[in-house]
Amino acid sequence: MSVRIQVINPNTCIEMTQAIGKAAEKVASPNTQITAVSPQNGVSSIEGHYDEAISAIGILELVKQGKDNQVDGHIIACFGDPALHAAREVASAPVIGIAEAAFHMATLVATKFSIVTTLSRTKIIAEHLLQQYGFSAHCAQIRCIDLPVLALENDKEVAYIKLLECCRMAKEQDGIGVIVLGCGGMAEMAEQVSDELGIPVIDGVRAAVKLIEGLHGMGLKTSKWGDYNYPIEK
Amino acid sequence: MSVRIQVINPNTCIEMTQAIGKAAEKVASPNTQITAVSPQNGVSSIEGHYDEAISAIGILELVKQGKDNQVDGHIIACFGDPALHAAREVASAPVIGIAEAAFHMATLVATKFSIVTTLSRTKIIAEHLLQQYGFSAHCAQIRCIDLPVLALENDKEVAYIKLLECCRMAKEQDGIGVIVLGCGGMAEMAEQVSDELGIPVIDGVRAAVKLIEGLHGMGLKTSKWGDYNYPIEK
Amino acid sequence: MSVRIQVINPNTCIEMTQAIGKAAEKVASPNTQITAVSPQNGVSSIEGHYDEAISAIGILELVKQGKDNQVDGHIIACFGDPALHAAREVASAPVIGIAEAAFHMATLVATKFSIVTTLSRTKIIAEHLLQQYGFSAHCAQIRCIDLPVLALENDKEVAYIKLLECCRMAKEQDGIGVIVLGCGGMAEMAEQVSDELGIPVIDGVRAAVKLIEGLHGMGLKTSKWGDYNYPIEK
Amino acid sequence: MSVRIQVINPNTCIEMTQAIGKAAEKVASPNTQITAVSPQNGVSSIEGHYDEAISAIGILELVKQGKDNQVDGHIIACFGDPALHAAREVASAPVIGIAEAAFHMATLVATKFSIVTTLSRTKIIAEHLLQQYGFSAHCAQIRCIDLPVLALENDKEVAYIKLLECCRMAKEQDGIGVIVLGCGGMAEMAEQVSDELGIPVIDGVRAAVKLIEGLHGMGLKTSKWGDYNYPIEK
Amino acid sequence: MSVRIQVINPNTCIEMTQAIGKAAEKVASPNTQITAVSPQNGVSSIEGHYDEAISAIGILELVKQGKDNQVDGHIIACFGDPALHAAREVASAPVIGIAEAAFHMATLVATKFSIVTTLSRTKIIAEHLLQQYGFSAHCAQIRCIDLPVLALENDKEVAYIKLLECCRMAKEQDGIGVIVLGCGGMAEMAEQVSDELGIPVIDGVRAAVKLIEGLHGMGLKTSKWGDYNYPIEK
Amino acid sequence: MSVRIQVINPNTCIEMTQAIGKAAEKVASPNTQITAVSPQNGVSSIEGHYDEAISAIGILELVKQGKDNQVDGHIIACFGDPALHAAREVASAPVIGIAEAAFHMATLVATKFSIVTTLSRTKIIAEHLLQQYGFSAHCAQIRCIDLPVLALENDKEVAYIKLLECCRMAKEQDGIGVIVLGCGGMAEMAEQVSDELGIPVIDGVRAAVKLIEGLHGMGLKTSKWGDYNYPIEK
Known part of the structure; x- marks a missing residue:
């Protein structure tokens, strides 16, 4: 079973x-x-x-x-x-x-979320999904660390610092209650960011x-x- | 644990x-x-x-x-x-x-759902929720059996027949893939309706x-x- | 009569x-x-x-x-x-x-309004109302003086100064024609703000x-x- | 004064x-x-x-x-x-x-309204207004008596019968609480329709x-x- | 050149x-x-x-x-x-x-259009496109002839008759000004339908x-x- | 022909x-x-x-x-x-x-556009059109050079400098792929702006x-x- x-x-x-x-x-x-x-x-x-x-x-x-x-x-x-x-x-x-999974879970614990993702050029993909799934009004902001996806593997430290910085700005400026990580490659950083910032952070894989x-x-x-x-x- | x-x-x-x-x-x-x-x-x-x-x-x-x-x-x-x-x-x-729970789950298994609920006068409540949660475009129809909530306990047979009939119409006419039951009191009827109609039926409690x-x-x-x-x- | x-x-x-x-x-x-x-x-x-x-x-x-x-x-x-x-x-x-009353009247004298209210945590309440009533696109901004409601009674002077400042910013930055006061407790300050800033200010009670x-x-x-x-x- | x-x-x-x-x-x-x-x-x-x-x-x-x-x-x-x-x-x-006036008042006494107007070709005008004013979701239906505007003056009896019939259908089928009359020329018929049907009817002029x-x-x-x-x- | x-x-x-x-x-x-x-x-x-x-x-x-x-x-x-x-x-x-092309052209000659396409199961694809492109409110109805795409090649006569019938219903019931054909395989039938029904019909290829x-x-x-x-x- | x-x-x-x-x-x-x-x-x-x-x-x-x-x-x-x-x-x-023409063409070459127009007071007109045509979500920003329309004829140099500056800001800050010029009087400046900034610029007349x-x-x-x-x- x-x-x-x-x-x-x-x-x-x-x-x-x-x-x-x-x-x-x-x-x-x-x-x-x-x-x-x-x-x-x-x-x-x-x-x-x-x-x-x-x-x-x-x-x-x-x-x-x-x-x-x-x-x-x-x-x-x-x-x-x-x-x-x-x-x-x-x-x-x-x-x-994993995008929809993260969005659904986010709306259950806060009224608004922000997405922190990799490259600016992928923002439009997230926007189209938000619109199709019905969550456009629940997403306050899409923020980009502007590092390529593979940097999340190859240059973890730099990536983490940038990610943390973007998440901090989201927490302080966006009027949100939860952060959604916008890349499968960020999955392992979710807990650390959440612990450091004191705000729920959602990894779509989980x-x-x-x-x-x-x-x-x-x-x-x-x-x-x-x-x-x-x-x-x- | x-x-x-x-x-x-x-x-x-x-x-x-x-x-x-x-x-x-x-x-x-x-x-x-x-x-x-x-x-x-x-x-x-x-x-x-x-x-x-x-x-x-x-x-x-x-x-x-x-x-x-x-x-x-x-x-x-x-x-x-x-x-x-x-x-x-x-x-x-x-x-x-349980309404939001049912809506979220419904959108994960079909592109559209219909709600089958009790009284017509409660439709507006469901509509307001759909709008606030972002699911207005995912809900094809809200159908009402027009029996009071307590009939679900007191007159189960009649209630079931009406519910089944509404669900059948939803399946055949609404262009949907899943039905959402719109009352906590319908929770126990979900499986039977699903079995009888051959379409997923979601009870928000579950x-x-x-x-x-x-x-x-x-x-x-x-x-x-x-x-x-x-x-x-x- | x-x-x-x-x-x-x-x-x-x-x-x-x-x-x-x-x-x-x-x-x-x-x-x-x-x-x-x-x-x-x-x-x-x-x-x-x-x-x-x-x-x-x-x-x-x-x-x-x-x-x-x-x-x-x-x-x-x-x-x-x-x-x-x-x-x-x-x-x-x-x-x-009084929220709906203010919104309705506001849209009759200007194409856009801003709301000036008390605490940031109540913004979501106003947003939900705007959405349900149909006025989301008419509201340019919700601004908060971030004073508790009772400060409007107990510390009127400070409250007025903060309110005035927020209203001034709304007038200058939001591209609006009218300001809506977002708290019953602000009712008595509406005229003074309007006179001082030269822009219509709406109190929902009135x-x-x-x-x-x-x-x-x-x-x-x-x-x-x-x-x-x-x-x-x- | x-x-x-x-x-x-x-x-x-x-x-x-x-x-x-x-x-x-x-x-x-x-x-x-x-x-x-x-x-x-x-x-x-x-x-x-x-x-x-x-x-x-x-x-x-x-x-x-x-x-x-x-x-x-x-x-x-x-x-x-x-x-x-x-x-x-x-x-x-x-x-x-008078359209906006009627819409605003209608939303204060019911959650939904229907419009009964003259010619089908003018429906698009009402739809554009509803969208711009923010009332699209509050209007259940726009129904037309399909008589020219001046028939309201020249052939009052026929016009009234058609109007009444449309309003009756709106009341029974649209899930609404109030009817909005969609023409200045219908102003004088509002009371009679309301009395006859037992549902509030709004004339935009008033x-x-x-x-x-x-x-x-x-x-x-x-x-x-x-x-x-x-x-x-x- | x-x-x-x-x-x-x-x-x-x-x-x-x-x-x-x-x-x-x-x-x-x-x-x-x-x-x-x-x-x-x-x-x-x-x-x-x-x-x-x-x-x-x-x-x-x-x-x-x-x-x-x-x-x-x-x-x-x-x-x-x-x-x-x-x-x-x-x-x-x-x-x-060709879908977006047809939608854009349709909105330039009429306030509303209907789509006539092949299979019901593809309706959702058209709906997603309408939403993403911004034309949801301009599309009155999506009608399906419910014949597979290749029937348009293999059984042209039957296909044409069904297509014509759907287009006629769209013209008469949908409150539209123009019809959009929802399949590349219907391209060659556009003129004939338009001539027969006396309403503009748009083929997305053209x-x-x-x-x-x-x-x-x-x-x-x-x-x-x-x-x-x-x-x-x- | x-x-x-x-x-x-x-x-x-x-x-x-x-x-x-x-x-x-x-x-x-x-x-x-x-x-x-x-x-x-x-x-x-x-x-x-x-x-x-x-x-x-x-x-x-x-x-x-x-x-x-x-x-x-x-x-x-x-x-x-x-x-x-x-x-x-x-x-x-x-x-x-020319507004609708520009909007339609813009959405065919980029996912988002900004409008650069003349006076702030005309922004609401563009917003109403975007809403009615369905392009609100495709327009990132409406920017104004805040010069009267006739300045485009009478003071071309100043107008051009202001226009160029606004377009540059749109390119750099708005997350767009194309700029729409919001005035018939800007028609002749489209090419020069596009050449200077290296981004497509659309004149609605063309x-x-x-x-x-x-x-x-x-x-x-x-x-x-x-x-x-x-x-x-x-």
């Missing part, structure tokens, strides 16, 4: 896959089993619409594998929630993106694990009635 | 409190402890703004008790989410309303239990930075 | 009740009779969701008394418009909150008086067709 | 001007003086964007005359609120359109009179700080 | 590519050169999120080829505008999706050709300042 | 009419014929709602003339798009305002010319089905 969750890192950076897997395990319930995977081919980091679009095939291939292995849920661990709707068509278990566990516990799967039905055979 | 959840039925109907408690227990994790409570004085059912306003004091009193007992989360088990923001000011643990467990597992509490801070002492 | 208006100060601060009553009388028509009341028990000031929820019972009790006395209208003189929808269910005469008179003159009462119908008897 | 209100019928139909004047007088306070005027040249009825645009010059000319006569307020008695913003630039007293009286009583005029300042001299 | 436009059919159905190419040529200016292309591998029709996600790589590959060939514009000829933002990152010339020509004539390319800058090299 | 476009400068400043005509001709296709016209009487510049309302009659008179001359399209070359809906009722050919050409090429005219039908004869 264990819950098996497939955590998909859509880029090919193994270190990030491992870090994301570790973040997932930190909050997983005792009988939850985390499997962190990433595609063999693809982009080494996702920093724009093109990278997202390119990553879709790898994500969907992994979702299919997960489905064949009868996992109980899939997590797309990239803050743009790439290929989310498509993955839901393919899957029968629930599929959750949030997604708990939401999958929750849906599973309710017996809820991706609805196959309507537009998330399996793709039409050609 | 158990999770202790206080489930507050804001009306004084003991049968409903018990039914809500049972629904909560059905999905609770093994180490979760459910305590279903209701105020000693108040209204016997909540069917409008007045009833909601009157119920607030009882809810807040119970939240305070729960806080004194160091529960890990509070659920407000009335579909209008009465006194939700106020309860968050009082609590330190997370507080979740959804709230899993969300509280999730937040607890992430170490997230109601943010005390900002507008959910404790009420100002006079 | 006089118009009898019940002005409800939802907190227990008698000085504020008197000040609000005086503000109401300043604009009342010759044949309008103002009765300013406040609950015997409750909170001494309303500075958050909890205070609002707690005040609801007192407000509704007073509305019932007013109804028994056959008043022609009720005003809820707290800027969060607490228990407004509930009060309308109870009343047969019109009920108006606005509500004139709207009640207007509705009364048109023979309009709270509609009992639909969701403002009297609470259902249990 | 009387209040002098200029009611502008933007079309040239004298009978309608008189009827509008009479409706205004019905609700005017004892010390309010109504002057109903209409332009010498222009269109005989306003049934579209073109008619509205053409009527603007006449309206603005009359506003200037009213200003020269130091009236205390101007009413634009056509449901599209033509030239409203322009009139506010010209005027120093308040200027109110609403505008009371709002002008209200603004006047508060000492509020069109703000000359910002975008309603007097037109720039060339 | 000719304008070279690459029209990308994202599916592998050659007949559809040719039909789309022909539709494009019908409206192309004399000095415009149309090249209709489709990917070698991919899906034979796009009927959901999965198909869209899978088609992205082929689209982006073709955009790169077009860029190497220095075309003056790219059209993505599938009504879901798949990979549009990604393609704009890759391209330097303008890139236009619309996109004219918009590309227009942007080209203004010297406007995809902005490389900001979030459409070229993908970051890894 | 030439395309004949009537460009209407709604003010009486002949120099501006000529400049607008020249801007239109710069982008016109070889077989497009531009006729720039302005009313004989009216205002010398349009800088507010009053000026717009006054200009309507002249615009509509010119549209009628254009229609009698069987032009293929009309452009209203004032950034407030005055009398646009009315002109569409009168015309059979397409009618385009945009409107290309959109008219595009609609004409598709055989699309103002829809006469629905609310843009010809004005009702009285």
